[in-house]
Amino acid sequence: MTTMSHFSASAQRRRERPTAPLPQNAKGPEIPDAGYVMKEIADGVFWLSDGQYGNMFVVHDEGVIAVDAPPTLGHDILRAIKRVTDKPISHVIYSHEHGDHVGGMSIYPDSVPRYAQSIVAQRLEALADPDRPLPTEVFDHTLTIEAGGHIVHLDYPGPNHTEGNSLIYLPNQRVVMLVDVIFPGWVPFSNLALSADMPGVFALYDKVLGYDFDQLVGGHVNRPGTPEDVRTQIEYMNDLRTTTEAALSSVDLESTMGPVDTENGWAVFRAYLDAVAAQAADEVVPRWLDRLGGADVFTLPNAWAMAESLRLDYNSLGPFSIKP
Numbered sequence: 001m002t003t004m005s006h007f008s009a010s011a012q013r014r015r016e017r018p019t020a021p022l023p024q025n026a027k028g029p030e031i032p033d034a035g036y037v038m039k040e041i042a043d044g045v046f047w048l049s050d051g052q053y054g055n056m057f058v059v060h061d062e063g064v065i066a067v068d069a070p071p072t073l074g075h076d077i078l079r080a081i082k083r084v085t086d087k088p089i090s091h092v093i094y095s096h097e098h099g100d101h102v103g104g105m106s107i108y109p110d111s112v113p114r115y116a117q118s119i120v121a122q123r124l125e126a127l128a129d130p131d132r133p134l135p136t137e138v139f140d141h142t143l144t145i146e147a148g149g150h151i152v153h154l155d156y157p158g159p160n161h162t163e164g165n166s167l168i169y170l171p172n173q174r175v176v177m178l179v180d181v182i183f184p185g186w187v188p189f190s191n192l193a194l195s196a197d198m199p200g201v202f203a204l205y206d207k208v209l210g211y212d213f214d215q216l217v218g219g220h221v222n223r224p225g226t227p228e229d230v231r232t233q234i235e236y237m238n239d240l241r242t243t244t245e246a247a248l249s250s251v252d253l254e255s256t257m258g259p260v261d262t263e264n265g266w267a268v269f270r271a272y273l274d275a276v277a278a279q280a281a282d283e284v285v286p287r288w289l290d291r292l293g294g295a296d297v298f299t300l301p302n303a304w305a306m307a308e309s310l311r312l313d314y315n316s317l318g319p320f321s322i323k324p
Contacts, residue, residue: 019296025232026185026293028222036076038083039224041215042173044150047224048073048080053100056177056217057081058170060148063090067168067177068219069104071131078107091115091145093154094135095179096165097123101219106131113137115145117156119164159197160204169211177217178208182233184218184225186293191305198309205234221293236288240299244280244306248318251275276318277304 029037031051041047044059053070055077064081066089081089092108094116095101105114116124116135124132137143145152153169161180168177180193181204195201208216208230216225253272260267280303288295310316 020289022293023185023290025291026221028185031222034076034079036073036080037222038080040084041217041224042170042175045170045173045175045215046080046084047215047217048077049222050076051222052220054217054219054221055101056168056175058150058152058173059085059087060090060150062148063087065089065091065093065145065147065150065152066108067093067217068095068101068179069107070101070219071099071103074104075107077104088112090147091152093145093152093168094120094124094132094166095168095177095219096120096162097127097132098162098180099129099132101179103129103131105133115139115143115154117154117164117166120162120166123164157204157207158200160200161193161195161197163196167208167211169213171212174212174214175217176208176211176213176215177219178204179217179219181205182208182216182218182225182230183221184216184223184229186221187236187288187295187298188233188302189220190298190301192302192309194305198306199313202237205230205237232291236292239287240280240284240302240306241310243283244276244303245310245314245316247276247279247283247303248307248310248316251279251318253319272319273304273307276307277301280307 031037036048036050038046038048046057048055050072053072055068055070055073058065064085064087069077089108089112092105092112092114097120114133114135115137118138118140121135121138124134139154141156143154151172155167155169157167181201192198209227216229218225260271262268277300281300285295285299
């Protein structure tokens, strides 16, 4: 017998009703006709965004340090740089290897040094994408760029969103760039941004707050962030985690199966996991609708991903725990 799973039914109900109004915290500047917005967020540090994707560049005495190149911005990055300086690009930095953030790195000159963490360099070599040229300068844990009176620290905190995803820190300007980990004013992207190491992500939250910064570039959404945005996301993630963990134990396995064929083990397991995610999302969403954008859109798949991390990383197995 075929039946719609709890997850699918919950998702269908969400598709059938309009999304909730965005809280003020999720609203950034209007995107002008040029297709991007640019803001100097600190002395010589510019944030650039098309409303969905963003990057950062730093103008120093001798040139420009560019970090990432989302394809949706593409050559608008070069046009934006030209609006503020005629200095040449002097350094290019990869935050990590994902194409949605660095798939346009070929817009930068081939002659300038390109920096990446060693795991990112290995992934880029395996991918062999001409639009993501191989780095020329590779580091394991930390590397400092000093250029034209500016200091840029590249720090690898360990596996998080990806293995190799690095934090870029400008201590003099009090700016941090950390991509796909903090989403200022919004819940994380679907399925917790497909993060490779959720314990690493949780560990990184506290590490971020250990840096002395005023502005944060997250690589997504429509405005830069602040330390308060980091604290708000930590609160959301802790709420999602504790609520999902409770659902793993409280959802009744028998009741989730309904008309599912009990001989189909995958169908039974899917029904259980979908029910856990739906129960957690039904509890979490009302608490966050007025605080973070997209709470009604991505909390359900985020709860599903959180349940899998709790089962696999933290051994919160619910009815599948060790037999007595």
